[in-house]
Amino acid sequence: MTKRTWYSVSVFLLCLTGSGGHLLGQEVGENELPATSEYKDAVERVWVNTYGNIRISKRLFWDAQTHFRFQETENTPFLGQMAQIYNRHAIGYIHSKYFNVSLGGVLRLNFNTSETPVDRNLVPEWRIWHQYQFAQPLENMMIYHRIRIEHRWTQGFGEPSDYTFRNRWRYMFRMKIPLNDHKLQPKTLYVSPEAELIMQSGKAVVASPMEDLRLTTTLGYILTPRLTVAAGLMYSQGQDLDNGGLYKQGLTMRFHLYFSPDFRKVRNKLPEIHLSD
């Protein structure tokens, strides 16, 4: 790409962000669908996620995830301010090497990130979720399919505010491709492209069933069988709940820490983790 091209892309992006909001406010009503779909400016976010997978028996594990999600604001343009703190927990059942299921709950703390003053700065959001994950080896890489179903109760920042109930239907396709090795093992750098489609349903959902489409690529490094780090970039887009003609966009830098300790006694683990016998 030449200098000149870079310049024109920047100008285009500036026009979008600068005039988009103004245009929406004036010409389209709150719930009135626009004539053509309109894309909001991409929100820049930073997610720092930890994923714990703690083995508690031969077939059960505790899925413990804590995510810290930051979102840019006018005052803090890049890293942004804390938007959500995510506590996702579940008990998982390992059916086989290539299939497991989980059931648990989520408590998400939502922080207000908009510039306009609201009644409350922090509201909780509750979810019950269950998940069905398939894995399959393909040559030197692994392919994963994840179906995750969530039942969520959300609340606005206004006071008083009732809980809104919605269901979320998520499917994710993910690959892990080792880059410097013939298979995934310690000291392996891998690239993981993933695509997740999140659909939603519920009384509140009228014209915006596609909540989010997330396209991510991460680069991971397996430190040990029990510890992996990864970082990646995600582009996402999805319909605004209030107006199906409006599309939110997001660019998210993601930093992940995966850990899977096993506190069971040595003799219960040895010589191998057998799952099918």
Add this chain to the structure above:
Amino acid sequence: MKMGKIGPKKILGSAIALLLGFCALQAQEEQRIQKTLKIGKYQGEASFGYTVVQGDTVLDGDFLMERSNVLELLERQDYSFLFKGRFNKGVPQGDWVFEFGDFQSNKASNVVDYQYRVLVTGTQESAKGRITNGRPDGTWIILEEDIKDSEIEKTVFKSEISFANGVPERSFQIMNENQTLVGRFLRNGLAHDEWSLFSQNGMTATESWYFNEGILRSIGASMDGSVFRIPIFKNTSNEQVKVLNLDQRYLAVVDYYMGLQTEYPLAAAKLPDLLQENAKHYANIQHILSDLGESTFSPQFKVGVPYFPLSANDSTLVEEVKAQVKEASAISRELLGNSQLNLLQLTNTEVRSYARGVEQLKDRLLLPLQKLVVYDSLGILPYLDPNVLDTVLWPNGVPAVLDVSNISEVSSEALLPSALHEENGTSAPTGYALLEKRSTQTLYALKDLKKTLARMLAKDKRENELVAIEDSLVMRQKRLQLTLDSMRVKLPAKYGAALAGVGSLAVQRLALYSEGSNGDDDLAMARKTLVCLEDLQEITETLGEMPNYAERIMVAYTDRIWNPFTATLMDETVKKRIPTAYQKTVEPYFLNTLASELSCENAQELHSDIVNAYERVLYLRNAETTKLERRLKRAKNPREILQFLYDETLIKNTRP
């Protein structure tokens, strides 16, 4: 009360007394029984009477014991026997018959008078005569006949002797197939007059023993056309005589005196053969009878021999000779049976001459001295004239000089056999003293020879061993080089220096040996070098295993871990500090030591250190090693690390 009148009570009393007396008599009477008996080698059905005297069963009355088995006879062959006679309170008494058969049948039979008859072929022995108080009495005839088809074919042996209460008297006759012995006794059983041996088809005696009241005065014989008359106890007067039985011992005494001449040795005499054959038959019957009761059933032929009682000093000398002969015989047996000596004397003339010396001492001194030991064991020394001992034992005299070259170098002058004859002075020992002196000299001479030969053999052994070790040294070195060469190709480069260390030590050590002084410690040095090469071979083979050791340790310390995020199993090194310590420190330390500090002295220890360290690290895999791993964290020094690895206080064994 009137006489003659007997009351009814008295009659009853008498009747009871009579009855009781009768019962008591009945109890004393013999009882008969039939049962299987075993007497020595004879087992058969017996029928006999016996009484019980003071709790002992004593044969009494008729006795019959026999055996024959027609099935065995028809099948192969049968041994039959029959003993028939009578006992009187345990003592044989009356007419007796003994028969022993050894028959085969021709398997053909015919029926005569309602009886099956089978013809037999074999030998039949029999003895018949009367016994009085356990002793032969009257005429006893012993026969051994060959039987063919149930007919007597020929008489193989026959003896006919008259006894008076166990003492032989009058004339007797003993014959076998070839010869007949005729002689006579005095009333007291002493041999008397001419005992003559005739050949079966000749009219003149071939051998005659002339007795006079038991004393054998001379033996006459004709052999190869010449006639001998050998005096035996020619001048012995009746007063000097002891009476013996004519048996083996007596013949040995006769043999001794016949040793004074050489024309007709006792071994050539035929007369004793017949006497012995006869004695065998009598002894067989004696065995049977003495097993059953009391008897003395031997033909007590009496003879007289001169008597030379041994003084206390003589007895001591004889004991000394016996002890020395025993020791000397052992030495000569040991030396002459030594295979190394026998081999060496084929090539080494010096050894050969010493070995010949031993042989001559044995043949010319030891064997005659051994005769004395035999005489003593027969108990006939008191009947041998000590003044003729020298002549009987050494009829040709003691060899003046034994053919042992250079023997004077190893023996002191006094011990030389040649010195034996130098003592012609007045005080020269005679009789048993002379024998004692000779046996002492023989023993010393043999001891000296043994010492000398032992030295020569040891030297030869060393030389042979050295040659053998040097051969193995060459083979070991070749083998080691081959192994080293193949390891150099097979093993990774990091093992190269250690292999070179082993190779150069082997070469260096061999060079050191071959430059050696060829001195006395050559053999020790060769042995050490051989052991060293063996150790180096072991080390080289272990070096070849070391990559496997490392590999096996890594495998042992690797767990397969489930990674839930990738849904795959991954290898994980557990207790990482231990395998790392082995890989990064211990193994390099061993390799460096092999390359630079290896010596023959530490090779074996180093080898076992290497193997032990590997085994220890494998062992630690299943032990509780938290403490040890903490210690290893900061340890850098290989010796310190090895010390930690072996420290039992740092681990807990968790294996069930």
